[in-house]
Amino acid sequence: MAGNSKRRGAMRKEGTKKGMTIGSGGQRRRGLEGKGPTPPKEMRPGHPAARKAARVAKATAGRSKVAGNRRKPGDGETPETVLGRNAVVECLRARVPATALHVAIGTTADERVTEAVQLAADAGISILEVPRNDLDRITGGALHQGISLQVPPYEYAHPDELLEIAAESREPGLIVALDGVTDPRNLGAVVRSVGAFGGHGVVVPQRRAAGMTAVAWRTSAGVAARLPVARATNLTRTLREYATAGFMIAGLDGEGDVTLDEFEMATDPLVLVIGSEGKGLSRLVRQTCDVVVSIPMAGPVESLNASVAAGVVLAEVARQRRAR
Numbered sequence: 266m267a268g269n270s271k272r273r274g275a276m277r278k279e280g281t282k283k284g285m286t287i288g289s290g291g292q293r294r295r296g297l298e299g300k301g302p303t304p305p306k307e308m309r310p311g312h313p314a315a316r317k318a319a320r321v322a323k324a325t326a327g328r329s330k331v332a333g334n335r336r337k338p339g340d341g342e343t344p345e346t347v348l349g350r351n352a353v354v355e356c357l358r359a360r361v362p363a364t365a366l367h368v369a370i371g372t373t374a375d376e377r378v379t380e381a382v383q384l385a386a387d388a389g390i391s392i393l394e395v396p397r398n399d400l401d402r403i404t405g406g407a408l409h410q411g412i413s414l415q416v417p418p419y420e421y422a423h424p425d426e427l428l429e430i431a432a433e434s435r436e437p438g439l440i441v442a443l444d445g446v447t448d449p450r451n452l453g454a455v456v457r458s459v460g461a462f463g464g465h466g467v468v469v470p471q472r473r474a475a476g477m478t479a480v481a482w483r484t485s486a487g488v489a490a491r492l493p494v495a496r497a498t499n500l501t502r503t504l505r506e507y508a509t510a511g512f513m514i515a516g517l518d519g520e521g522d523v524t525l526d527e528f529e530m531a532t533d534p535l536v537l538v539i540g541s542e543g544k545g546l547s548r549l550v551r552q553t554c555d556v557v558v559s560i561p562m563a564g565p566v567e568s569l570n571a572s573v574a575a576g577v578v579l580a581e582v583a584r585q586r587r588a589r
Contacts, residue, residue: 347414347479348404350377356414357384359483360490365415366390369397372411381412419477422493424503427466428510430493431534434465438512438534439582442468444500444550445541446571449475453484454572455539460488462579463586467492470500501549504536512536514554517578518545519568521559525578528558531585539575 344364347356354377356363366385372378385392395403397411404413431438441459446452452475456467475481476496482489497503504514513530516538538554540546551557560569560577569577 344418345416345479346404347416348407348409348412350375350381350410350412352479353377353381353412353414354384356416356479356483357381357388357390359485360388360487361414361416361479361482362490363388363390363414363416366392367395367400367403367413367415368392369400369409369411370394371397378412381414385414414479416479416482419482419489419494421477421496422466424468424495424497424506426493427468427495428507431465436463436586437532438536439464439579440466440468440507440512440536441575441579442497442500442504442536442538443470443474443571444538444546445470445474445544446539447473447475448542448571449478449481450484451475451542451570451572452477453481453489455575456481456485456492456494457488458572458576458579460485460492462576462583464492464579467494468497468500468503469494471496471498501553504538504550504553507536508553508555510534513556514538516540516546516551516554516557517560517574518551518557519559520545521557523556524559524561525581526561528556528578528581528585530556531582532589535582537575537578537582539571542571 347353347361347363353366357366357380363385366381368378368382374382382392400409400411400413427440428438431440439459439462441455441464443452443455446455446469452467452469458464459467469476477489477494485492508514512534514536515528515530518540538546538550540550546554546557558578560574568574
């Protein structure tokens, strides 16, 4: 019969006959299926991006005090790049949290570059020698003098954290809120004053206001490492929540209801609201305040810088609390 010949070369090899055969039960097919999408580079062990992410996490791990799970690094902001030899050295001296120091190959190593490299090494910051063309690309073509410092986005606290921190303190709560202050140097100076006079934190709006950039951190003279700065999506709503929690809301404006000499709320749990450099307090924020305070002027000057005004009022609040 055809196909049944026993002569050499006329027989089918075993397993090649058409029809039902013993198979693998689908095991081979399942073995060839994919194992899911490739994980992001930040999650691959040994990948440079994973090591960088670990360094960033380590640099910011000690900053969260209370309810750290509510903190969001930078709220979507990108890392900041500080350019120039003087600016980089000043940031490193102020212990601004940084992830990498970039130095262009062939850069003349003057005393500022030498100090920057030494400070970065002491702080455990990665020091990377890169071609000048690469540094031009990293800095977007801006003048960098052969050196730049990469700073991760600031890790803001949640506004509720400040209430928790104040509740744990033996002193009445003291929080400063900034309403539209746009100069990061003013923000840094306010943070420094709040830390100096026993405050528990600073609140800034999420939009149309200065954030905790490297400039603000540097101006705070290191206080930003110890004092939480919270970012409020809606400052008016946050102030109302603070009022519900038992805080008195006092705005600071040149046309106040009372002068600083008549200010009697200093010994109560207090939120001091500082207006912007030009427009002062916004309408809704002013309506939320229990009282608006003005600083009496002895000379012809009409107003003070926002950070200076904050320092004057905070000093008076601290004096009254010591005297009670």
